[in-house]
Amino acid sequence: MPADRLHLVRHGEVHNPRRVLYGRLPNYRLSAAGRKMARQAAEYVHGLQRPIGALVCSPLQRTQESAEPFTQLLGIAPVIDERVIEPTNVFEGKRMRRALLNPLNWRHLRHPETPSWGEPYAQVIARMDAAMTDAWTRTSSGDVVIVSHQLPIWVTHLHVAGMPAKHDPRKRRCALSSVTSFERTGDSWAEVGYAEPATAVGSVDVGAV
Secondary structure, rough: OOOOOOOEEEOOOOOOOOOOOOOOOOOOOOOOHHHHHHHHHHHHEEEHHOEEEEEEOOOOOHHHHHHHHHHHHHOOEEOHHHHHOOOOEEOOOOOOHHOOOOOOHHHHHHOOOOOEOOHHHHHHHHHHHHHHHHOOOOOOOOEEEEEOHHHHHHHHHHHHHHHHHHOOHHHHHOOOOEEEEEEOOOOEEEEEEEEEEOOOOOOOOOOOO
């Protein structure tokens, strides 16, 4: 038997005093508030009183740290999966408002539907689907938790909902430490829930791709 439900959990707030787009850059850790957010997400999933059969996370520091409360509460060590990582982006390390004022960067904005500034949405969707399917089929019972990033979770939501991948990054419904839940019938995913269990008042969320 495969898994019963799959939860895509976004990492908590990142320590980002320069407020840059950090992407895949190393050494971007959770802030103190981000650790509390990650704990609240883990407590929310634990509070659903559904057995958890597998825990997966991206290799980046902020997602591994966000997976720690799940390990503490559930006693499951995370499996690192490169396929659920943040996409690449030409603006990594830059402050977006300043970068967009530079005409030399405008060429990266020519095809927002792809997008032309980073990894194609179609590629992100494909690798997320493959990682989700593998985790689902490998788990003999219970739910799967995958700790990932805003864009991979959001484009997965759009794909499952049958919507275009092109979108305004400012309008994503994927808050820090949010939980987006799916079930699978045959070869099809269906979204069955979205929750924002973390206290995000005053949080800084400017580093997502």
